[in-house]
Amino acid sequence: MRDWLRSALNAGYERVLRREVDGAPAHVAVIQDGNRRYARQRGEDATQGYQSGAQTTEQVLDWCAELGVEELTLYAFSTENFERPEEQQQHLFDLLEEKLTEFADADRVHDQRVRIRAIGDTDRLPERVQDAVEYAESRTAGYDGFALNVALAYGGRAELLGAARGVAEAVADGDLAPGDVDLEDIESRLHTSPVQDVDLIIRTGGDERTSNFLPWHANGSEAAVFFCTPYWPEFSKVDFLRAVRTYESREASWRRTRAERALALVRALGTEVSEARRVLDRFKSTLPEPPEDVEAEGQSAD
Structure with a gap:
C-alpha cells in the first residue's frame, strides 16, 4: 500500500512538472555521482552501483528525446578516476567498453540518428576502450539527430591547459600572431568540443560542485546548475523535470x-x-x- 501511494504521488507530481515545463535546454551535461555510495547503502559491491547507474543513463536518453533536448554530455570517467584502485578502474573500463559497443549497435540509436563522440584525453584509456570508442564514433559519424558526448579521461583544467599550450606553440612557430588569438583558436584546440555551449549542468549525489567539468562551454555560457541528493542510480524523471524547470526559471529571470x-x-x-x-x-x-x-x-x- 505504501509503495503504491508513493508511486501514485510521484506520477502526479511528474504530470504537474511536465505541464510547468515549456520546452527544454538544447544541451544538458550530467555529473553522474553516487554510484558507489548507492551500492554501499544496499550492501552491494561497487560494480553493482555502476551497473545500476548505466540503466539510469539509458532512461535519461529517453527523457531527453521526449523533451526535445538536442545534446547530452555525460561525465563518465574523469582524470581523477585514474587514482582509484586498479580493480575499480578495470571494472569501469569493462563497463565503458560494453556500453559503448551496445549503444553503437542499438536500434534506437540508429532510428533516432544519435551521434556518439568521446571527449577527453582518450589516449590514456586502455586499448580495448579506445577500440570501443572508435567503433561507436565510426558507426554513428554521419548522424545529426541527437549528439551524445561521453567525457572519458576528461579534466577541464587539463583541457584548457592543453589548448593554451597549443596556441603558444602556434605563436612560437610563427603560425599565429599573439594579437590574432581569438575564441576559435582556443576552441579548435579543445578535446573534440561539444556541438554547442552547455545550458544546464545536473549533478546527483548531494555534492554542490561542478568538479572541473566543461569549464569553457558551461562557465563561459553561464549555464544553469541543478544539484540534487539522489544517487545516480536513483535519479528519476521527476528529478530531471525539476532540473529543466530550474533552467527555465533561470532563463526567465535573465530575460527579465x-x-x-x-x-x-x-x-x-x-x-x-x-x-x-x-x-x-x-x-x-x-x-x-x-x-x-x-x-x-x-x-x-x-
Missing part, C-alpha cells in the same frame, strides 16, 4: 534582467538627448549663421 537593463539604458539615453537639446536651444542664438552657399546646398540636398 536584460529587459530591465535595456529599459534603464533607454531611459538614461532619453534623458541625455533631452538635456542635449535644451543646451543646444539655449546657445542656438549665439551660433554664427551658416554661409548662404552652404544653406543653399543644404536646401538642394533635401
Whole structure:
C-alpha cells in the first residue's frame, strides 16, 4: 500500500512538472555521482552501483528525446578516476567498453540518428576502450539527430591547459600572431568540443560542485546548475523535470534582467538627448549663421 501511494504521488507530481515545463535546454551535461555510495547503502559491491547507474543513463536518453533536448554530455570517467584502485578502474573500463559497443549497435540509436563522440584525453584509456570508442564514433559519424558526448579521461583544467599550450606553440612557430588569438583558436584546440555551449549542468549525489567539468562551454555560457541528493542510480524523471524547470526559471529571470537593463539604458539615453537639446536651444542664438552657399546646398540636398 505504501509503495503504491508513493508511486501514485510521484506520477502526479511528474504530470504537474511536465505541464510547468515549456520546452527544454538544447544541451544538458550530467555529473553522474553516487554510484558507489548507492551500492554501499544496499550492501552491494561497487560494480553493482555502476551497473545500476548505466540503466539510469539509458532512461535519461529517453527523457531527453521526449523533451526535445538536442545534446547530452555525460561525465563518465574523469582524470581523477585514474587514482582509484586498479580493480575499480578495470571494472569501469569493462563497463565503458560494453556500453559503448551496445549503444553503437542499438536500434534506437540508429532510428533516432544519435551521434556518439568521446571527449577527453582518450589516449590514456586502455586499448580495448579506445577500440570501443572508435567503433561507436565510426558507426554513428554521419548522424545529426541527437549528439551524445561521453567525457572519458576528461579534466577541464587539463583541457584548457592543453589548448593554451597549443596556441603558444602556434605563436612560437610563427603560425599565429599573439594579437590574432581569438575564441576559435582556443576552441579548435579543445578535446573534440561539444556541438554547442552547455545550458544546464545536473549533478546527483548531494555534492554542490561542478568538479572541473566543461569549464569553457558551461562557465563561459553561464549555464544553469541543478544539484540534487539522489544517487545516480536513483535519479528519476521527476528529478530531471525539476532540473529543466530550474533552467527555465533561470532563463526567465535573465530575460527579465536584460529587459530591465535595456529599459534603464533607454531611459538614461532619453534623458541625455533631452538635456542635449535644451543646451543646444539655449546657445542656438549665439551660433554664427551658416554661409548662404552652404544653406543653399543644404536646401538642394533635401
